[in-house]
Amino acid sequence: MTTTLETPTTARTVTAAGIATTVHVLGDPATQPVVVLVHGSGPGVTAHANWRLTMPALAERFCVVAPDVVGFGSTERPEGFEYSMPAWTAHLVGVLDALGIERADVVGNSFGGGLAASLAVHHPERLRRLVLMGATVAPQRITPGLDAVWGYEPSVENMQALLELFAFDRAALGPDLARLRYEASIATGVQEAYSSMFPAPRQRALDAITQPVAAVATIGHPTLVVHGYDDRVIPVESSIALLGMLPDARLHVFGRCGHWTQIEHADAFNRLVLDFLSS
Numbered sequence: 001m002t003t004t005l006e007t008p009t010t011a012r013t014v015t016a017a018g019i020a021t022t023v024h025v026l027g028d029p030a031t032q033p034v035v036v037l038v039h040g041s042g043p044g045v046t047a048h049a050n051w052r053l054t055m056p057a058l059a060e061r062f063c064v065v066a067p068d069v070v071g072f073g074s075t076e077r078p079e080g081f082e083y084s085m086p087a088w089t090a091h092l093v094g095v096l097d098a099l100g101i102e103r104a105d106v107v108g109n110s111f112g113g114g115l116a117a118s119l120a121v122h123h124p125e126r127l128r129r130l131v132l133m134g135a136t137v138a139p140q141r142i143t144p145g146l147d148a149v150w151g152y153e154p155s156v157e158n159m160q161a162l163l164e165l166f167a168f169d170r171a172a173l174g175p176d177l178a179r180l181r182y183e184a185s186i187a188t189g190v191q192e193a194y195s196s197m198f199p200a201p202r203q204r205a206l207d208a209i210t211q212p213v214a215a216v217a218t219i220g221h222p223t224l225v226v227h228g229y230d231d232r233v234i235p236v237e238s239s240i241a242l243l244g245m246l247p248d249a250r251l252h253v254f255g256r257c258g259h260w261t262q263i264e265h266a267d268a269f270n271r272l273v274l275d276f277l278s279s
Contacts, residue, residue: 010055011048011074016067017094022074024048025099026055027063034104035277037066038092038112039073040134042162043152043194044185046073050109054262057270061278065104067095069115071193083197085209089118096126105277107131109262110234114209120219121211129277130219133226134234134259137242138216142203145232145259150198150205154191156182168230168258216245223249224276228257228264 010024024047035058039050047066048055055064068075070091071083081087092115096104105128108116113135120127145165152158160178164170185191198205223246227239236253243251252272254265262269 014095014098016098017070017091019070019078019091019094020076021067021070021091021095021098022047023065023067023095023099024051024055025063025065026059029063029065029099029101032063033061034101035062035064036092036096036101036104036106037064038106038108038115039066039069040110040112041072041197042110042149042166042181043154043159044181044183044190046184048073049181049184050112051262053266054107054270054273057266058274058277061274062105065095065099065101067092069112071197077189077193081193083193085115085118088115089122092119093123093126102126103128105129105131107133107273108135109133110259111136111209113137114211117211117216117219120221121215124219124221127221130221130223131226131273131276132223132239132242133261134228134231135225135239135242136206136210136234138213138238138245139207139210140235140238140241142206143233143235146206146234147202149233150202151200152185152194154182154186159185165232166259167264168228168256169264172260172264213245216242217247220247222276224273225249225251226261226269226272227251227253228259228261229253229255230257231259233259 037051058064106116113132117137159182225239227236257264
């Protein structure tokens with residue numbers, strides 16, 4: 001498994017909701033069905049780091065679009081920007097608009113699943129199908145794991161501890177990932193933005209990025225819910241609960257898997273998503 005986090009040649013810059021945004025595009029959104037991949041909220045995360053094993057597989061059938069959400073990665077961090085789910089949702093709509101995408105399938109990981117759900121609730125006409133992976137969709141109690149992720153203070157040791165929290169099998173992390181992610185987390189402006197997104201008390205921060213149960217119940221798009229059974233960041237029970245809220249949902253749970261199903265079980269995850277989106 002590669003651990004490189006270098007930005008590949010698929011990256012381009014577009015202006016989305018007035019923000020200079022880094023987005024990876026594999027394929028042609030004008031001529032192919034589009035799947036949008038929305039990353040999570042771990043420190044030092046980028047679209048490429050989150051989806052590097054997913055993008056090539058999905059690109060066999062789809063145009064793949066994976067943005068660095070505002071506040072993360074190489075996307076602009078506007079001075080004084082107030083990070084909130086409405087602002088993140090407006091930015092994601094801006095990405096679709098900038099690329100001329102009227103409607104897409106959306107895959108959201110963790111925080112990105114919450115953002116995908118917000119898009120489904122507030123802009124349902126922009127989605128066709130939805131994949132929610134270890135997602136922060138509906139109200140839930142914060143775990144010690146998520147509290148640790150959002151309370152990250154930069155050091156290689158702290159990053160290593162978080163990565164071990166994410167993965168069930170530490171061997172999946174590779175020898176250099178902690179250093180690479182740490183370096184990404186201390187790039188200019190990154191930690192300042194990150195620490196402002198999810199301040200303590202972090203239960204309040206989690207509440208602010210989820211949707212009310214009644215709103216979740218309005219998501220009528222066919223939805224695949226995916227979770228790792230051993231997830232210590234977002235508990236599998238949260239995805240089980242989604243089955244009782246979403247009108248058209250199915251659940252797949254990976255055993256011996258933590259919070260990174262798309263990395264720990266990459267081949268199986270890619271097949272699962274491709275089959276769902278192609279059905």
